[in-house]
Amino acid sequence: MQAALITIGDEILSGNTVDTNSTYIAEKLKNIGIKTVQIFTISDEIETIKKTMKSAFEVADLVITTGGLGPTRDDKTKIAFKEFFNDELVLDEVTFEHLKQLLTKRNRESLVDLNKDQAVVLSKATILQNFNGTAPCQMVEENGKIAICLPGVPFEVKPFMKNQIIPFLQEKFDLPFIETRIISVVEYPESLLAKDISSWEDQLPKPITLSYLPIANRVKLKLTNVGFDLAKIKNELQIEVDKVLPIIKGKVIATNYEGIEDILHDLLIEKNLSLSVAESCTGGALSQLISSVSGASQYFVASIIPYDYQQKIKILGVLAETIKSKTVVSEEVAQEMSFGLMNLFQTDIALSTTGVAGPNSDEFNSEIGTVFYSIRVKDFEQTFRLFLPHLERKDFMSFVSQKVLQDLIAILVKTA
Amino acid sequence: MQAALITIGDEILSGNTVDTNSTYIAEKLKNIGIKTVQIFTISDEIETIKKTMKSAFEVADLVITTGGLGPTRDDKTKIAFKEFFNDELVLDEVTFEHLKQLLTKRNRESLVDLNKDQAVVLSKATILQNFNGTAPCQMVEENGKIAICLPGVPFEVKPFMKNQIIPFLQEKFDLPFIETRIISVVEYPESLLAKDISSWEDQLPKPITLSYLPIANRVKLKLTNVGFDLAKIKNELQIEVDKVLPIIKGKVIATNYEGIEDILHDLLIEKNLSLSVAESCTGGALSQLISSVSGASQYFVASIIPYDYQQKIKILGVLAETIKSKTVVSEEVAQEMSFGLMNLFQTDIALSTTGVAGPNSDEFNSEIGTVFYSIRVKDFEQTFRLFLPHLERKDFMSFVSQKVLQDLIAILVKTA
Numbered sequence: 120m121q122a123a124l125i126t127i128g129d130e131i132l133s134g135n136t137v138d139t140n141s142t143y144i145a146e147k148l149k150n151i152g153i154k155t156v157q158i159f160t161i162s163d164e165i166e167t168i169k170k171t172m173k174s175a176f177e178v179a180d181l182v183i184t185t186g187g188l189g190p191t192r193d194d195k196t197k198i199a200f201k202e203f204f205n206d207e208l209v210l211d212e213v214t215f216e217h218l219k220q221l222l223t224k225r226n227r228e229s230l231v232d233l234n235k236d237q238a239v240v241l242s243k244a245t246i247l248q249n250f251n252g253t254a255p256c257q258m259v260e261e262n263g264k265i266a267i268c269l270p271g272v273p274f275e276v277k278p279f280m281k282n283q284i285i286p287f288l289q290e291k292f293d294l295p296f297i298e299t300r301i302i303s304v305v306e307y308p309e310s311l312l313a314k315d316i317s318s319w320e321d322q323l324p325k326p327i328t329l330s331y332l333p334i335a336n337r338v339k340l341k342l343t344n345v346g347f348d349l350a351k352i353k354n355e356l357q358i359e360v361d362k363v364l365p366i367i368k369g370k371v372i373a374t375n376y377e378g379i380e381d382i383l384h385d386l387l388i389e390k391n392l393s394l395s396v397a398e399s400c401t402g403g404a405l406s407q408l409i410s411s412v413s414g415a416s417q418y419f420v421a422s423i424i425p426y427d428y429q430q431k432i433k434i435l436g437v438l439a440e441t442i443k444s445k446t447v448v449s450e451e452v453a454q455e456m457s458f459g460l461m462n463l464f465q466t467d468i469a470l471s472t473t474g475v476a477g478p479n480s481d482e483f484n485s486e487i488g489t490v491f492y493s494i495r496v497k498d499f500e501q502t503f504r505l506f507l508p509h510l511e512r513k514d515f516m517s518f519v520s521q522k523v524l525q526d527l528i529a530i531l532v533k534t535a
Numbered sequence: 536m537q538a539a540l541i542t543i544g545d546e547i548l549s550g551n552t553v554d555t556n557s558t559y560i561a562e563k564l565k566n567i568g569i570k571t572v573q574i575f576t577i578s579d580e581i582e583t584i585k586k587t588m589k590s591a592f593e594v595a596d597l598v599i600t601t602g603g604l605g606p607t608r609d610d611k612t613k614i615a616f617k618e619f620f621n622d623e624l625v626l627d628e629v630t631f632e633h634l635k636q637l638l639t640k641r642n643r644e645s646l647v648d649l650n651k652d653q654a655v656v657l658s659k660a661t662i663l664q665n666f667n668g669t670a671p672c673q674m675v676e677e678n679g680k681i682a683i684c685l686p687g688v689p690f691e692v693k694p695f696m697k698n699q700i701i702p703f704l705q706e707k708f709d710l711p712f713i714e715t716r717i718i719s720v721v722e723y724p725e726s727l728l729a730k731d732i733s734s735w736e737d738q739l740p741k742p743i744t745l746s747y748l749p750i751a752n753r754v755k756l757k758l759t760n761v762g763f764d765l766a767k768i769k770n771e772l773q774i775e776v777d778k779v780l781p782i783i784k785g786k787v788i789a790t791n792y793e794g795i796e797d798i799l800h801d802l803l804i805e806k807n808l809s810l811s812v813a814e815s816c817t818g819g820a821l822s823q824l825i826s827s828v829s830g831a832s833q834y835f836v837a838s839i840i841p842y843d844y845q846q847k848i849k850i851l852g853v854l855a856e857t858i859k860s861k862t863v864v865s866e867e868v869a870q871e872m873s874f875g876l877m878n879l880f881q882t883d884i885a886l887s888t889t890g891v892a893g894p895n896s897d898e899f900n901s902e903i904g905t906v907f908y909s910i911r912v913k914d915f916e917q918t919f920r921l922f923l924p925h926l927e928r929k930d931f932m933s934f935v936s937q938k939v940l941q942d943l944i945a946i947l948v949k950t951a
Contacts, residue, residue, distance in 0.1 A: 130748050132571045134562025135757070135793065139553055141576070146550025155548045158576035160557070174590070233726040251925045253726075272749065274926050310649040310669075332546050333688065341551070377551065402826025403819035406840050410818025411929055413894050415842070421850070422840035424822050430837040430880070464846070478829050509667045510690050513827055
C-alpha cells in the first residue's frame with residue numbers, strides 16, 4: 120500500500136515552520152508497511168487542495184492531509200474535502216458533545232459557540248475524536264481509496280496517528296512488515312565507502328534496498344527489507360549485515376539505531392558508566408541530545424553550561440591563568456573543564472566543549488567556528504578540535520553535539 | 536515571481552529526516568519577494584523527478600531541487616535534469632579543478648577519481664561552485680523559467696542560497712519587497728482572538744494578509760505586505776498594528792520577531808538583566824533555546840542541569856527534606872532550585888524546571904507530563920504548573936521551554 124501526504128498551510132511555504140508532521144506520519148506508516156511515495160506542501164486554497172488531492176490519489180491509495188482545520192478563517196481544508204467528494208457538511212452531534220466536554224474540562228465553556236463549526240463534518244466521513252484539540256479527524260473511503268484529514272498541530276497529529284489511525288489501518292489492511300537495519304560508519308568518506316562496498320551492494324537480494332544517510336561525520340547505511348514473514352526478513356537483513364561488516368570493520372560504531380543518543384544509551388547501560396557534561400559553545404544542545412532518550416537518568420548525572428567564561432573558573436575550577444595565556448577557546452581550557460567536571464560530579468565520563476558558534480566572536484576574538492572538546496573516560500582523556508566556519512549557529516551546535524557523542528562512542532567501542 | 540521546491544530523497548519520505556532545506560529556502564526566497572507556492576517531496580527516481588519538474592513549472596517560474604546529487608548510486612537528479620532539458624552531460628574542467636582543490640585542502644586527494652563524476656554537468660547549465668561539498672549547483676534557464684539543482688546536505692544548501700543564489704536572483708529580477716510583522720499574543724484562545732479581531736481583519740487593505748501561528752500557549756499574528764516601496768509597505772503594516780493593538784491590549788508580549796528567544800534577547804539587553812537556568816526535565820532544551828540567539832552571552836550567565844536529583848541538593852542547595860516531603864516534582868522544589876540558582880550565579884533572573892517528560896516516570900513515581908517551573912526576577916517569584924501528558928518527550932521539553940520564556944517575558948513586560 121502506498122501513501123501520499125498533503126501538508127496544508129502557508130506557514131510552511133513561507134519558511135516559518137518546519138514540517139515535522141510529515142516526517143512523523145511517514146515514519147509511523149512505514150512501521151506498519153505503508154510506503155509514503157510523495158509529500159505535497161501547498162497553500163490554504165480550496166482549488167489547490169482539490170487539485171493536489173487528485174494528483175495524490177494518482178500515486179497512492181491512502182492520502183493524509185494535515186492542517187487547515189483551525190477555527191480561524193485562513194483554514195479551508197474541510198470545504199475542499201466536501202467539494203472533492205461531492206458531499207455535504209452536517210453538524211455531528213457526537214462530535215459536538217465531545218467538543219463541549221473537552222472545552223468544559225479546560226474551563227473554556229464560553230468558547231463552545233465559537234468552536235461549534237469544528238463539529239460540522241462531511242456526511243460520508245467516519246469521525247475520530249480529538250482529545251487534544253478542537254478539530255476532529257475525518258476519514259472518507261471511496262472506491263477502495265481512503266482520505267484522512269488531520270489538524271496541523273503536531274501534538275494533535277501524533278496521538279491521532281499513534282492511537283487511532285495506525286490501529287485502524289492495521290486492522291483494515293493486510294500489510295507487510297518493513298524492517299530496517301542501520302549500520303553507523305565513522306571516519307569513512309561517503310564516496311570511498313560506496314566504492315568499497317559496491318560489490319556487496321550489487322548482490323543485495325530483492326527487495327532489500329540500501330541508502331546512505333550522512334549526519335555529522337557519520338554515515339548511516341540503512342538497509343530496508345519488506346515482507347509478510349517478520350522473522351524471515353529480519354534474518355535476511357542480518358545475513359547482509361554479517362556480510363558487509365568484515366569489509367568496513369574498524370569503522371563501525373553500531374549496527375542498530377538511528378540516533379547517536381540511542382547508541383549511547385545502550386552502551387552506557389551495558390558498561391554501567393555515568394556521564395556529565397560541561398558545555399559552553401553548544402549552549403545546551405549536547406545535554407539535550409543526551410537527555411532526549413527516555414531512561415537517560417540511568418547514566419546522565421548533570422550538566423554545567425558556563426556560558427559566561429567566568430563560570431568556567433568558578434564552577435569548574437578552570438585556571439584563570441590558563442584562560443589568560445591560552446584564551447577560552449583552547450585545548451587546555453577544554454581539558455581543564457572536563458577535569459573539573461569529573462571531580463565535581465564524580466562521573467565515569469566527562470565531556471566538555473568550548474568554542475565560538477558565531478556569527479559574532481567572543482571577547483577573546485576567537486576564530487568563529489572553532490571548537491575544542493575534551494572526552495574524559497576515567498583515566499583516559501582526548502581532546503579534539505573542529506573548525507566549522509561554514510555552519511550557522513544552531514547547525515554548529517547540533518553538529519558538534521553529534522560529533523562529541525560519535526567520538527565518545529568510538530572510544531568506548533575501541534576500549535571495550 | 537513564484538517558486539516551487541522539489542525535495543528529492545527517500546530519507547524524508549521514510550520519515551528518517553526532517554526537511555529543513557525547504558523551510559530555509561522558502562524563507563530566503565520570501566525575504567527577496569519570491570513566494571513559494573508549492574513544495575514537492577519525492578523519491579529518487581528519474582521518471583518521478585521529471586514528472587514533478589513538469590508539475591512544478593506549471594505553478595512556478597523558478598524551480599529549486601535539493602538532493603540526489605551525492606556520489607553514491609541512490610542519487611539520480613542529474614540524469615533527470617539531463618532528460619528533462621534534453622541536454623547532455625559533459626565534464627566541466629573548471630568544476631573539476633575546483634573539486635580537486637577542495638579535496639586537496641581536506642587532505643582527500645585520493646578521492647579525486649571517485650568524485651570526478653561530480654564535475655560532470657549539463658552542457659547548458661550555469662555552474663555555481665560548492666565550497667562545502669563535492670556537488671556543484673547547476674542552473675538551467677529556458678523560456679524565461681529557471682531550474683536550479685542543489686545538493687541535499689543542509690550545510691551546503693545554506694551557503695549556496697545565501698551567498699550565490701539569492702544575490703543572483705536579486706540581480707536578475709526586479710523583485711518586490713515582502714515585509715512581515717509578528718504580534719505575539721498570549722493567554723488568548725485562538726477562536727476567541729479570531730472573533731475579537733474579526734472586524735479589523737475584514738478591513739485589512741489588499742495585499743496585506745493575516746495568518747495565525749500558534750506555538751505553545753502563544754499565538755503569533757502574522758501580517759504580511761508586499762510592494763516595491765519598502766517604506767510604504769512598512770508604514771501600511773505599522774498602521775494595522777496600531778489599529779489592532781488596542782483591541783487585544785494586555786495580551787500582547789511583543790510586536791516584532793518570530794522567536795520567543797529573540798523577544799527575550801532584546802528585552803534583557805534593554806532592561807540590562809542577567810539570567811541563569813536550572814533545568815532538569817527539560818534536559819538542556821531551555822538553555823539551548825536561550826543560547827540559540829547570537830549575543831545571548833550578554834545576559835545568559837550559566838545553567839545547571841541537575842539531571843540526577845541528588846545534584847539538586849548538592850549544587851543548588853535544595854533541601855533533602857523538601858524532596859522527601861514534597862517529592863522532586865513539586866512547587867517547593869522548583870522554588871528552592873531557582874533560589875539556590877540565583878544565589879549561586881548572582882543573576883537578576885533565575886529560571887528552574889522540575890518535572891517528568893515521560894514516557895517513563897521517575898523514582899518518585901511522579902505523574903508523567905507534570906512540570907513545575909519557577910521564575911524569579913530579583914525579589915519577585917512565581918511558580919507555574921503544567922500538565923502535558925499528551926506530549927511526547929521532545930515536544931514536552933520544547934513546549935515547556937517556550938512556555939517558561941513566554942511567562943518570563945509577560946512578567947517583564949508587565950513590570951516594565
